[in-house]
Amino acid sequence: MTDAVRTLISKAMADVPDVQPAEAFAPSNIALSKYWGKRDKARNLPLNSSISISLGDLGSHTSVALSPTDKDEVTLDGETLDPDSAFAARTLGFVDMFRGDKHLPLLVQTRNTIPTAAGLASSASGFAALTQALCAAFDLSLSGTDMSRIARLGSGSATRSLWHGFVKWSKGEAEDGSDSHGIKLDHRWDNLRIAIIPVDKGIKPQSSRDGMNHSARTSPLFPTWPAQAEKDCAFIETAILERNFDALGPRVEANALAMHATMIAARPPLAYLTEKSWSVLANLWNARDNGLSAFATMDAGPNVKLVFEENSTSDVLSVFPEAQVISPFSDHAQAPS
Ligand code: PMV
Numbered sequence: 001m002t003d004a005v006r007t008l009i010s011k012a013m014a015d016v017p018d019v020q021p022a023e024a025f026a027p028s029n030i031a032l033s034k035y036w037g038k039r040d041k042a043r044n045l046p047l048n049s050s051i052s053i054s055l056g057d058l059g060s061h062t063s064v065a066l067s068p069t070d071k072d073e074v075t076l077d078g079e080t081l082d083p084d085s086a087f088a089a090r091t092l093g094f095v096d097m098f099r100g101d102k103h104l105p106l107l108v109q110t111r112n113t114i115p116t117a118a119g120l121a122s123s124a125s126g127f128a129a130l131t132q133a134l135c136a137a138f139d140l141s142l143s144g145t146d147m148s149r150i151a152r153l154g155s156g157s158a159t160r161s162l163w164h165g166f167v168k169w170s171k172g173e174a175e176d177g178s179d180s181h182g183i184k185l186d187h188r189w190d191n192l193r194i195a196i197i198p199v200d201k202g203i204k205p206q207s208s209r210d211g212m213n214h215s216a217r218t219s220p221l222f223p224t225w226p227a228q229a230e231k232d233c234a235f236i237e238t239a240i241l242e243r244n245f246d247a248l249g250p251r252v253e254a255n256a257l258a259m260h261a262t263m264i265a266a267r268p269p270l271a272y273l274t275e276k277s278w279s280v281l282a283n284l285w286n287a288r289d290n291g292l293s294a295f296a297t298m299d300a301g302p303n304v305k306l307v308f309e310e311n312s313t314s315d316v317l318s319v320f321p322e323a324q325v326i327s328p329f330s331d332h333a334q335a336p337s
Contacts, residue, residue, distance in 0.1 A: 004176040005150055009098060012140040019104060022136030023063035026128035026161045027054035028114050030194060030297060030305050032240075032252045033233040034259045035156050035169065037216045037226060043177040044156045047216075047226040049233045050169045051185075051240070052160040053194060053328050058114045059125035059161070064095075064137040067105040075109045094127065094154045098134045108133075123208075127154025128161035148182040157208075165329065166240055168233070187240055188329050191310035195294075195323040199276045199302040208300035211263060211270050219266040228258060245309050249295035252307050256297040274302040280320070287319045 029052035037047040067073050072095075074081045074088040081088040091108055099106070108130070112122050131151040135142050142150075144162045151158035160167040163184040172180030206214075216222050232255040239248035263270040273281075277298065284296055284306070292315050294308035306323065308316055316323055 004178045005097065005153060008142065008146055008150065009140065012142055013098075013138060018139070019064070019066050019106065019137050020139065021063065021065035022133050023061065024129045024132035024136060025057075025059060025061050026125045026132060026158075027056060027059040027164055028122060028125040029054045029157065029160045029167065031157065031160070031299065032166075032248070032297065032307070033229060033236045033255045034299075036212050036229070036259045036262065037222065038156070038212065039171075040175075040177065041213070043180075044152050044159075045177050045180050046156060046169065046171045048229040049171040050160070050229070051233055051236050052157070052167050052169070053192070054161065054164045054167065055114070055194065055326055056164070056328055056330065058326065059112075060122060060129040061111045061113075062126065062129035062133045063107075063109045064130075064133040065107050067107040070105055072105050073107045075107075077111055090154070091126075091130065094130060095134065097150070097153070098138050106137075123155040124157035124161040127151045127158035130154065131158070132162070144184070145181050149177065149180070152177070152180065155209075168237060171230075185237070185240060187243075189240065189243055190329045192245075192328060193306075193308050193310055193313060193316075194326045194328060195306040195308070195316055195320065196326070197280050197304040197306065197320050197323050199274060199280060199304060205272075206270060206300075211272070211300050214270055215262045215266045219262045221262045221265040225258065225262050229255065232258075245293070249293065249307055252297050253295040256299075260298060272300050272302060273298060277302045277304055280304045283319060287315070292316070292319065 031050050031052045033051050035046045035050040039045050039047050072083060072092055074091050076087055095106055110126055114122050128151045131147045135147060148159050148162045151162060159169045160182045162182055166185040166187055167182045168185055169182050232251055235251050236248060260273060281296055293312050294306045294316050297305050297307065306316060313325060
């Protein structure tokens with residue numbers, strides 16, 4: 001646990017923590033300008049700022065309670081996991097920030113409404129929901145900003161999953177990470193749409209954590225990435241504030257492709273995009289030549305996400321009938337976080 005977060009949690013916690021059953025929901029988010037590369041690996045501090053859009057009711061429901069047995073138990077989508085599995089180990093490592101070395105066996109249950117580990121950012125919603133559930137279970141009243149700082153230690157992108165709508169993760173400058181947290185942008189864009197084009201729901205070959213470290217270490221294209229990504233983030237923030245889709249769409253796609261270019265140039269190369277992902281992109285670019293106004297973004301997995309405005313929905317669906325269309329600003333997607 002890093003110093004700033006230890007102080008945050010211990011200041012808020014009574015001497016002998018008591019655990020009450022608690023549950024929380026956090027939305028998944030898709031970065032419109034990406035986080036890819038850390039300036040501090042232990043604290044998950046990014047080299048550049050990023051901006052995301054949350055995915056409404058697609059995310060993680062997580063509950064925390066005292067375990068009915070004397071052992072920790074972690075479940076995912078109703079299935080009890082081997083405590084040594086990667087998911088359980090990461091979850092329990094995170095839980096230890098709250099219970100320290102006290103003997104408090106916990107039952108942590110997560111239900112995802114998005115496929116886990118397919119590049120649809122379930123670690124983002126997972127650690128944000130786990131942070132909120134743990135704060136409630138240990139009766140800590142912390143602000144969204146403080147919870148965002150804590151969630152960051154589970155997964156960088158979780159920093160942005162504490163809120164609905166647009167969220168900026170300001171990279172910050174402080175060595176202890178205290179100024180590196182999510183900031184909700186108070187701008188709605190009601191007719192903005194996201195579509196998920198499912199390519200593969202399987203587990204991705206390499207975690208984003210390993211993938212970004214490998215790119216930073218070995219890719220000759222990486223050195224120019226952080227400065228360009230910072231510019232993209234500022235440009236995309238302005239496009240959001242001005243609700244200018246003609247500015248937003250192309251820059252979102254360019255930013256994602258530049259991130260993937262750093263990976264493809266890594267040694268050995270790292271390719272999250274599969275033949276099917278490229279064929280989705282080829283169809284999109286072909287449709288764009290014929291007037292479609294939709295742009296792609298891809299994360300550390302093969303699935304392609306599209307960004308467009310409501311009036312393009314039927315055109316998107318006619319090119320991609322398998323698309324799952326999300327309205328990030330619809331009422332059901334705006335439950336308080
Ligand atoms: O939060 P992580 O460590 O899974 O990294 C997320 C990286 C990307 O999804 C590719 C980009 C982003 O900003 O979400």
